Amino acid sequence: MFPVILRTAAVLLASLLLAGCQDARFPRDPDGTLDRVLRTGVVRVAAVDNVPWVIVDDDGEPAGAEAELVRAFAADLGVRVDWLRAPAFEALDALERRDVDLAVGGFTKAAVTMHKGASHTFPYVKTSLVVAAAPGVERPDGLDGRTVAVGPQLMAAGLVEAEGGRPVADTGAVPLVALPDWRAPARGLVPTGIVLRRDQHVLALPQGENAWMLRVEDFLRRQAGDMGARLRRHDARSGPRSGPP
Amino acid sequence: MSPHRPPRLPEAQRRGIARARRLQWIWLVFLASIVTVIYLALGNSQAMKTAWVEDMLSFVPPIAFLTATWIEDWPPDRRFPIGYIRVTSIAHLVSAVALACVGLFLVYDGAAALIRTEHPTIGSVELFGTSVWMGWLMIAALAYSVVPPVVFGRLKMRPARELHDKVLWADALMNKADWMTGVAAMAGIVGIGFGLWWADAAAALFIAVDVLRDGVRHTLAAVRDLMDEVPRSVDDREVDPLPGRVRAAVADLPWVAESRVRLREEGRFITGTVYLKPRDGTVDPHRLAEAESMVRGLHWRVDHVSLVAVPDLSDVRAAPV
Numbered sequence: 001m002f003p004v005i006l007r008t009a010a011v012l013l014a015s016l017l018l019a020g021c022q023d024a025r026f027p028r029d030p031d032g033t034l035d036r037v038l039r040t041g042v043v044r045v046a047a048v049d050n051v052p053w054v055i056v057d058d059d060g061e062p063a064g065a066e067a068e069l070v071r072a073f074a075a076d077l078g079v080r081v082d083w084l085r086a087p088a089f090e091a092l093d094a095l096e097r098r099d100v101d102l103a104v105g106g107f108t109k110a111a112v113t114m115h116k117g118a119s120h121t122f123p124y125v126k127t128s129l130v131v132a133a134a135p136g137v138e139r140p141d142g143l144d145g146r147t148v149a150v151g152p153q154l155m156a157a158g159l160v161e162a163e164g165g166r167p168v169a170d171t172g173a174v175p176l177v178a179l180p181d182w183r184a185p186a187r188g189l190v191p192t193g194i195v196l197r198r199d200q201h202v203l204a205l206p207q208g209e210n211a212w213m214l215r216v217e218d219f220l221r222r223q224a225g226d227m228g229a230r231l232r233r234h235d236a237r238s239g240p241r242s243g244p245p
Numbered sequence: 246m247s248p249h250r251p252p253r254l255p256e257a258q259r260r261g262i263a264r265a266r267r268l269q270w271i272w273l274v275f276l277a278s279i280v281t282v283i284y285l286a287l288g289n290s291q292a293m294k295t296a297w298v299e300d301m302l303s304f305v306p307p308i309a310f311l312t313a314t315w316i317e318d319w320p321p322d323r324r325f326p327i328g329y330i331r332v333t334s335i336a337h338l339v340s341a342v343a344l345a346c347v348g349l350f351l352v353y354d355g356a357a358a359l360i361r362t363e364h365p366t367i368g369s370v371e372l373f374g375t376s377v378w379m380g381w382l383m384i385a386a387l388a389y390s391v392v393p394p395v396v397f398g399r400l401k402m403r404p405a406r407e408l409h410d411k412v413l414w415a416d417a418l419m420n421k422a423d424w425m426t427g428v429a430a431m432a433g434i435v436g437i438g439f440g441l442w443w444a445d446a447a448a449a450l451f452i453a454v455d456v457l458r459d460g461v462r463h464t465l466a467a468v469r470d471l472m473d474e475v476p477r478s479v480d481d482r483e484v485d486p487l488p489g490r491v492r493a494a495v496a497d498l499p500w501v502a503e504s505r506v507r508l509r510e511e512g513r514f515i516t517g518t519v520y521l522k523p524r525d526g527t528v529d530p531h532r533l534a535e536a537e538s539m540v541r542g543l544h545w546r547v548d549h550v551s552l553v554a555v556p557d558l559s560d561v562r563a564a565p566v
Contacts, residue, residue, distance in 0.1 A: 119289075
């Protein structure tokens with residue numbers, strides 16, 4: 001009896017594989033996200049305010065590096081973007097409820113993984129929080145006891161302390177500064193090799209929508225371009241907002 | 246008369262064990278390569294994870310076999326005056342219990358994924374400049390994992406029968422069934438590709454139930470052996486004919502009035518006692534020793550059997566065979 005079952009399984013599998021090869025739409029989405037987006041011509045995107053990844057203004061379309069990326073993706077698909085503003089947790093929840101098709105806002109792989117109902121793309125850009133020094137300043141191997149300027153809204157003081165440094169508010173007068181690696185060139189600083197934190201950035205998608213995932217990831221591979229430059233551009237534009245309150 | 250001699254395996258069986266050991270070493274190398282390939286392709290697929298755990302588990306029986314055949318040969322010593330032949334039965338039990346526990350865990354894991362309606366997400370990788378769905382890589386890895394176990398499973402069956410090695414037999418069965426696991430996992434991934442989110446968890450559950458069933462069956466068989474159940478054939482299907490042959494051979498002796506055999510399986514050997522009532526009420530020890538070596542000559546597996554002459558069989562606690 002068992003050989004019969006096995007043979008049936010083998011034949012079934014072979015036919016499935018053949019069908020899979022002939023069908024351009026493989027893999028498919030259990031909930032048909034990609035099909036729906038193409039049919040209706042609308043992609044629903046949750047935008048989470050997180051300068052300079054996504055900058056949500058009171059009115060008008062969101063700006064920021066990832067908002068730009070989403071618009072390019074929508075253009076690639078030939079659809080328009082329906083933006084929905086949401087805090088991070090609600091954006092991921094909306095993915096689980098299938099209320100949105102994509103969530104952006106500088107999400108990290110770690111943050112999305114913690115949320116059961118959402119999945120994420122491959123880490124298409126990696127950033128790190130580094131300690132940088134002014135050019136010409138001696139670059140130390142460790143922080144032990146040194147004063148490190150921490151930019152506003154960075155929440156890096158604890159990380160500096162953990163490395164043995166002394167965090168102070170960024171006044172521009174301190175030779176060592178904690179900041180995201182992509183911001184260093186714009187400020188004319190040189191990274192020291194001391195890394196406080198590494199982040200793997202992803203876009204958040206509904207779970208299990210594999211055709212949709214493949215399309216988004218393919219776009220990221222082909223078109224994401226130099227995210228560091230994008231981030232710097234939006235960082236500069238939103239200058240006053242990132243300053244101290 | 247020394248009732249417990251160290252087992253002397255005939256030359257043919259010694260060579261058989263050496264061959265089986267070589268086979269297992271080669272198999273371990275293949276298994277390691279399979280486990281590595283599957284691990285590298287492991288994504289969010291529940292079925293794939295389950296298949297991988299099963300492959301990891303496949304390490305237990307060969308290692309148990311190699312350990313048991315190594316220890317089994319140690320000569321009896323002060324601490325273990327009977328020798329080490331029972332180590333094979335223990336190896337059988339250990340691998341069976343491991344199998345059953347993991348089967349239970351996998352059933353729970355697969356059922357939980359179904360109940361939570363987890364939609365497995367499988368991403369893509371860049372290959373030769375294009376985005377390739379990782380499902381294809383998983384299927385390729387599984388396809389590689391399907392062929393070697395079938396070949397090795399078949400190769401192990403004959404020595405397992407010839408050597409009456411239940412560890413080797415269980416291992417061969419597991420290997421033969423292993424390819425179903427690979428196919429089921431592939432079906433799960435193809436199912437995901439067709440947008441059937443539950444196909445993967447269902448395939449995982451199917452594999453897990455199979456693992457659990459194997460584990461329970463072998464655990465029960467190993468426990469029965471350790472409980473001195475009447476010896477059974479290596480595939481556990483029928484009662485071993487050897488004890489019957491021993492009884493018949495003893496009953497055929499002209500000076501034996503009545504006899505009872507109390508035999509069990511220890512590893513690959515049949516051991517125990519034959520109680521006999523001499524026709525004249527007494528027996529020459531030389532005659533007894535002669536009869537014992539006749540019994541041992543029946544089969545290489547009959548080695549630790551001692552003959553005991555008693556005046557009355559009614560005190561012997563042995564079910565008639």
